[in-house]
Amino acid sequence: MKNYISILFLGFTLLLSQSCDTEYLDPNSTLEPDVVNSTENLVALINGIQQRWSTDRAGMIYTKTHITGLNTDELRLLNPGNLGENELLLGGDDVNGGNELLNNIWTQGMLARKEATTIIDAAEQAADDPSTANSLKAYGLFYRALVHGTLIQYFEQLPLEIENDAPFENRTVVLQAAIADLQEAKGYADAGIAAEVSSDVFQSVDLENSINALLARFNLMAGNYAAAISAADQVDLTVRSVWEFDAAIPNPLAFWFGSQNVTQAKDLSFGLPAALAPETDDDRVPFYVTAEDLNAPSPDYQVVGFYDDNLDEIPVYLPGEILLIKAEAYARNGDLSAAVNELNEVRTKTAATDAFGLGADLPPYSGPVTQDDILEEIYKNRRIELYLTGLALEDSRRFNRPGPGSANAERNRNYYPYPNSERDNNSNTPANPAN
Template identity: 70%
Template sequence: MKKIIKIVALGIFMMHISACDKVFLDPNSTLEPDLVGNTPNLIRLINGVQQRWSTDRSGILYTKTHLSGLNTGELRLLNPGNGAENEILLGGNNINGGNDILKNIWTNAMLTRKEATTVITLADSDGVDASTANSLKAYSLFYRALAHGTLVEFFESIPLEIIDNASFVDRVAVLQNAIADLQEAQGYISSGLSSEVTSGVFSSVDLGNSVNALLARFNLMAGNYDAAITAANAVDLSVQSVWEFDAAVPNPLAFWFESQNVTQARDLTFGLPDDLLPDTDDERIPFYITAEDFTVPNPDFQIVGFYVDDLDDIPVYLPGEMLLIKAEAYARNNDLVNAVTELNNVLTKTSATDAFGLGANLPAYAGALTQQAILDEIYKNRRVELYLTGAALEDSRRFGRPGPTEADAERNRNFYPYPNDERDNNTNTPANPST
């Protein structure tokens, strides 16, 4: 998003990006835009959805990072006066449905899927040709799947229908729905996207590769291991797909990490237990975390990586995630030879060979050739490679790490309470999870 200035036009709030000549409808506007048969406005709404997802302290990038990072020990809280973050850090019964971070991730994800669904529904309006309609749907299906799949990393169930008092469905059904959306988008992409659409949407997100990346991620979460491997193999690891920022719309994590008033890196452990600590020679450690003086008793650890400057891009997915998805899927299929091969592709990867300059540069795996030992090593590398991507809580549960009611707990909650706003407006909201 380049050089964004707010203007009012067409009776609705819009934004104009002068450097790349893109405009988007502000999805926070309560005014009803003219969308039926209006391809330019449908494109603008897609851009507004991306803006909602990737910016501000209330957006998904910030909220998912802090829900996961404070829960699993990736982050420390600098100022307990930040009450919502402090509740997430304390976990357990200290957090309830009134927490602002829960409210923000829920509200913005639900609005993301609502706006995306609006585009999907109206794409086939009169006056929109089939190629353009399918291209509009491809982008919108991606964002709807992203919203649904992300929410079930933090909540046990969510409603899929956009109606009053919608019923909640469990994680299995939500993931199936997200995968179906992505498969539909994949079909439209394979048929070729309309230049009218691709020239109008923000170009920093590579749609084809990002759809395959989400298919790999959500199939792994769903236990569809062969499908996860197939999707991960389809991702071009040399291509960057990123959320892009500028001075007017800054990187929301860098902005708040720089403030030194909310959160920072907890330490150099990445939230891992003593028996799974990163290798001290792992070059991903200084990529993500630094300190002015490592020799003092309690160094002031600071986050770097993709969060140094307000203008830094944030990856939609990392190449290493695709390699680790394949490693885990092979390991869970008990194909240990291929699991180690993919694991070694991460361990031996150097900064020069990674699209984002992220490399461990370590020796190949030399541990036991057992499923559990290999899975432990994969888990350790996911926690380091995917630091602050919001994946840590989902990973901790999936790998069966000690939960909040167990000895040596590695997370302070399994799932989060539903926001009060949802409960107040939807009589079908389930009881909150106990842990």
């Protein structure tokens, strides 16, 4: 990987952000010696990574939501003049390495990974004591794992090293690297985050619980079911871990849904086939999707939920995801009774008992107690509970739903072409996937 992913070291600016006095370092204009020799600036760089991840149309939240949502029928396109989104909606061969959203998610992800690695490598040099250094490392490792575990959901392989012509690694190796980073981060976080770091880092992301949530998510993706259950058990479901916004830096999905010029909710199906359609009294449906007149011949569906107002917080993970991770892991390990118990925790959960006010308020599962039937019900609930979290493509593949070329296909691609920006700079870039 060549230098196009490197930070441009052109001087640095400390900026005030959000509704507090927390500072973040603009990652695109940093003077490297000043950053790596200062705990204060490494903390500011952590905040800069969070801003890169969560804000703007080029950021990771917008791109992963739209790549997935247009692939799996969660979203409709309002204006085909948005060429990148239109290509993703068409799918198949209409998507190539020049796609704007693919280039954005790759470039922003690799920059965030570069910045996270800078924090990890510089922590001991910058910090006055081991506790502070380890706290800095915990954040760097968390964000590096988040990047790797997210990008591998869209691309078959990734480069793990930051170097010219970096070799690409397969999905198994990438997930192992992400899990290893999170395990190391967990050790540091469990020992306690030093006040020198916690006092200035953005507080909306609860690091300890988010580490365990990602360990559960990525272990499930890797097929490490016992480890996924163990990590999920350590997540406090009453704690809210969120990306937060303000008037100057708005929720990027609410902003663009509100523009009525790019995308909106497709319908009330959440991209599910008729056989798996949400139940009519599922309270999660009106939580996420509404229309001025739901009884109109062609309702103008609108996204609400976490994406209705520019100040809405976006969860880093949802309590329902953690419960459904356990349900799926138990089911795949053959413990169907435990799987149904966890599934019912989601089906019967009410808004009043959920940290984010998201509840289905449905009766317990009453279908056949077979592995296939329970997994299908888990998949259905994941697609509804986790609407627009960017996990639907990963889920569709993992549950072996009909893919490209199949009758009644439920996704229009399995993986995406590598961005031209990478191929032009890295001779080790693999051949693009067929679909």
